Amino acid sequence: MRYRSRVTAPAAALIGTAAALTAAPSALAAPTHTGTSAARTSGTPGPETLGDPVFPDLGNDGYRVAAYHLDFSYDATTRLVDATATLKIRTTQALTRFSLDALGLDIRAVRVGGRTATYEQVAEKLRITPARTLPAKSSVTVCVEYSADPGRDLPHTGWVATPDGFAAFPQPNSAHTVFPCNDHPSDKADFSFRLTVPGGVRGVATGLLVRTESLSGGRTAYTYRSREPIATELVQITVGDYVVKERQGPHGLPLRDVVPTARAAALEPALALTPGLVTWLEARLGAYPFETYGLLPCNTDVPEPFAFIGLETQTLTIYRPNYLLQEEKKIGSHMMHELVHSYFGNSVSPATWADLWLNEGHADFYGLLYRYERGWPDSLGMTTLEARMKNTYAQGDQWRHNWGPVAAPNAVNLFESQRYLGGVLVLYALRNLVGEQAFNALERAFLARYRNASASTEDYIAVASEVSGRDLSGFLRDWLYGTKTPRMPGHPDWTVTPVNPSLAAPHSRKGGHHHENSATL
CATH class of the missing domain: 2.60.40.1730 (tricorn interacting facor f3 domain)
Incomplete structure (x- = not known):
């Protein structure tokens, strides 16, 4: 293609x-x-x-x-x-x-x-x-x-209807x-x-507010403009009874949160976490790539027409408000997951939807690192990346049987765990093979080369090979497209559980993007 x-x-x-x-x-x-x-x-x-x-x-x-x-x-x-x-x-x-x-x-x-x-x-x-x-x-x-x-009933939709307006939730195919x-x-x-x-x-949208006009009949027109290009699936447009809360991030980065007026005080503890999250991630992936960042706890907690927790719409991550009312150790790693998408998924978008693992694998990888640095147990009670990866590795063949290889999804299993934790396992194997220094260098090189563009799995393989100084095409293609889980570098004792055909139960979804399979939840 x-x-x-x-x-x-x-x-x-x-x-x-x-x-x-x-x-x-x-x-x-x-x-x-x-x-x-x-x-x-x-x-x-x-x-x-x-x-x-x-x-x-x-x-x-x-x-x-x-x-x-x-x-x-x-x-x-x-x-x-x-x-x-x-x-x-x-x-x-x-x-x-x-x-x-x-x-x-x-x-x-x-x-x-x-x-x-x-x-x-x-x-x-x-x-x-x-x-x-x-x-x-x-x-x-x-x-x-x-x-x-x-509020129109459609086979799939990018609208989230709220009591006082709407928001947009267009990923993957509903813009x-x-x-x-x-x-x-x-x-x-x-x-x-x-x-x-x-x-x-x-009214609020992706990008920066550049004009406000007072019109007849008490109406107001708000004009926004993006500084960087946007993929259609990442556009955010919302209308509601919101207050805009502004604060400063690292290096003077303007942060703006768009919050339901009645819940602004209750949501403040979660919103206040953003500057620290940006600082942590910039130390690993470089300067935040857009003109602003913030959260949109849109004014609804109703799960229909599809269950969602968050989505990385560009410069303004949409959330269900109730999720953000939890304590930091319950939400911090997922907030990091969504922030990582500013780099992997937004700044560098997938060339095709088969490349989704580049978005979700990276978001979970750094989200888990952030979690384990803080000693927060994950959903399985584990507190180290190695322990979680050993557990995931054991399920590798079963997941490939159920949901296909990591980089070969279909429309039914696109947002299953294989694209999330399965992607993390690939990145973990790559880091084990080339070493942490080379891994960190290739990550930044990939982001720099394809900034404001789209990139494929093959593009990532090419950058990894170039920066590491070794041909990684065979290694990564085995991990990404193979029907069997390869041996884990540095862990020859790790074993894969045999496939149980009766456990193959992938389920379909009615449109929309779902993060309940994210390991950072």
């Missing part, structure tokens, strides 16, 4: 190009709409896939997205969102038609280069036929007007239920947001 370098363009260029809309949304989106007829020249329809091995229908080819501007207007009475998504794309081939990912969005109008375009909603695709064929290697603005219901997009982590883009909300609630 081919992944090209992303096309950069400042998100600020899109701010102001799409105004909030006020037309009443239709109950259901029409399946097709005809605008002007397309003038036919040379070109072909863009492929409606990026060939992801886990989600083959996700993403679209023939173009790359440089920037998104999302203009949301929230109505507290109807609880609907009226929106305009403005995308700046660059074509990689001549296109008579192209598609965006979109599900559950009531599309009203589409314009390409300022001209009305024909569109059709088919399954989870929004097929767009511009008035004229788009030439190869050309830049064009795409504007989609639509409305959305955060396109919130806004039309090229919904794949290989196509990162710049983002800006304008959120118009009624009095009594606040």
Whole structure:
């Protein structure tokens, strides 16, 4: 599969190009709409896939997205969102038609280069036929007007409906239920947001607040802009009765937490842990890679439509509030897990969803190190990484039987323990083989080389081999793709328990991202 370098363009260029809309949304989106007829020249329809091995229908080819501007207007009475998504794309081939990912969005109008375009909603695709064929290697603005219901029942959703608004929980494949997009982590883009909300609630999004506007009727518009590119699955947009609490992190890093007003005091002990967490992690992985960080204990503890604890939406990690009300030793390692995702997963995103172990394995690895340094027992009562890895190693063949190799998941078992603790076991084996100094060096080299981009398992193997000065491709591929657990370097006495077929019970999930399999909980 081919992944090209992303096309950069400042998100600020899109701010102001799409105004909030006020037309009443239709109950259901029409399946097709005809605008002007397309003038036919040379070109072909863009492929409606990026060939992801886990989600083959996700993403679209023939173009790359440089920037998104999302203009949301929230109505507290109807609880609907009226929106305009403005995308700046660059074509990689001549296109008579192209598609965006979109599900559950009531599309009203589409314009390409300022001209009305024909569109059709088919399954989870929004097929767009511009008035004229788009030439190869050309830049064009795409504007989609639509409305959305955060409480709408969908096969999977990126919305978290709350009593006073909503939040976004788009990982892995549900950003396109919130806004039309090229919904794949290989196509990162710049983002800006304008959120118009009624009095009594606040709109907050990924990135930094750059403008606040007081509007008629007591409404307020908040504009945010990202400094760094974002994968669609990491976008955060939230509306609710929140207070923003600001504090300073290491080296003057601005920290902002977005907290339910009624629970701000109760959540303060958890929020106050962040500066120390950042300091600890920067000593191991280098400077925090974004413009700000903070927590969003969104205003709900209801587990539906899917159970979640936290998700690493960029610069603003979303949590269920009740989880953060526990004592530090119950939450500290998981808070570290989510912070690690700022590096592995956010700054360096997976090239495909088969590369998820790079995110989750690293997040659990450093989360466990943080836990054991403090002497906090894990969920099995263990207090050292070696003890936990010996226990995990014994289950290695069973997990490979149940959930496939570490770097070969499918859509059903994507978020099972194999991607979490199984990934930790791979990193532990690698560190044992090359030594702690070389391991630490290759980790930083990987993050530096692929910062603000996407990287594959093969990219990680290549960096590990280069930095360690030895060919690690065979070693790591055995660990990542083998059906049998390799021998553990430094521990020839460790044994693997034989597979029990009756224990194979992987379970499916209804969309969403789940961290209950994280060893840091």
